[in-house]
Amino acid sequence: MSNYDLKQEVTDKYSLRGRVFHKLREDILNGRYKEHEELKEVAIGEELGVSRTPVREAFRQLELEGLIQIIPNKGAYVTGITAKDVKDIYMIRSSLEGMCARLATEHITPEQLEELEENVYLASFHASKGHMEQMTELDNRFHHILYEACDSKMLENLLQDFHQYVIRIRKKTLSTKERGIASNEEHRRIMEAIKAGDSGEAERLATCHMVNAYDNMVKNGLYDMFNGEEAADKQTK
């Protein structure tokens, strides 16, 4: 993973290559392209009205983002995420999110802290209503604020890179209203620890937050996971 200086800024959205890249990324994350599906250069180029050149360059980027796998002289295939991958991702994230929360405690700006508070407050409303889309959006934002607040481009980029996995994993797992409420409660405690300047507690809570999120998935059974594995041929949802 790599690492990823200024990636967002660098990957412009306005060149054809950039547009293809973002479009394909979106489509993969949204599940339009299933795991192990082959991406054809000409088909995608025609669909977006561009030639193969920008498509190919976009492929090379998606490859290193880990979203597709390119086999030379054969083709580009959407990568699969296994149950083991999910476990590893959450293990790694639990450590890094903890580190991030600790650093954020020391470097967060008043504005960022305020947005964090607002986020938790708003999420408590949507959680009680069971508005799942808003919840995922707020969850993304909550963590993103912490990434920015930790004052480490390295860590920020690293965690941000994991985020696309999180998006794809969410598609494969059940998330309940109950978990939403519990998750937001954990967010609130992390926020308060940061507000209180207790970096150790913030780290501990953020780490637990990831562990809890993973445990919840396991409890609910990572339902699509093993389908996903075999679904290379099945293609059913």
Next chain:
Amino acid sequence: MSNYDLKQEVTDKYSLRGRVFHKLREDILNGRYKEHEELKEVAIGEELGVSRTPVREAFRQLELEGLIQIIPNKGAYVTGITAKDVKDIYMIRSSLEGMCARLATEHITPEQLEELEENVYLASFHASKGHMEQMTELDNRFHHILYEACDSKMLENLLQDFHQYVIRIRKKTLSTKERGIASNEEHRRIMEAIKAGDSGEAERLATCHMVNAYDNMVKNGLYDMFNGEEAADKQTK
């Protein structure tokens, strides 16, 4: 970051694009191209006897590897590593290498363990002689074995991706014979903890190993770092 399923296997060395990619990667890591130096497509293409197309694709990969930064319609520039980056890298690595050592304790094969022992034994010889090239080679290999042994493709790829930073950082910092001896001693203790099946101790030692390595750099002054910084200013003016 990306995340990097099977990256090594995927990035073939035999296509023109692959050759360009590996050549440029090598040259950047070896310091042939200085930080913030601009890479021209035609110049590199002519040097390697290929057209711009494979060069451009190689650029896109190098960008996401974090080795270069592409500014749209302007050019590709070798990324700089700041002192802050080094600090962050070692902070992150200290956590992940610890995690890796813990997992490796549980999953290492007898063959891997044996190679680890051999590595430490051989390194103790070269350390005493002050053979720095062999030491860095053995150090790389030591950590690489642990990455493989941890039985997590995710973590393995992640740590492997950090490795290129390590290579570039080594170019900028002094490493002494004394540190070589101390470092290998730390390797030995990690190896013995793993051999004893003490995963907690292995994790603790591996984490300390990174902290010590970083402290040693700081003590020796990250000598080239601020040159690098000033070069950035000159470039951006």
Next chain:
DNA sequence: GACCAACCTATTGTATACAATTATACATGG
């Protein structure tokens, strides 16, 4: 001399043509 504008050049971005490789279909022989 300082400033600005219109060109000019160098470089990147994209499209297309062609080469190389791989997959598929079909025929042939065992």
Next chain:
DNA sequence: CCATGTATAATTGTATACAATAGGTTGGTC
């Protein structure tokens, strides 16, 4: 019937031509 070889199609890999953009140069005006 299956295995194998070959021709054909589909697809990726690369080179090249052209378009678009950024930076610098020249020339003019104040």
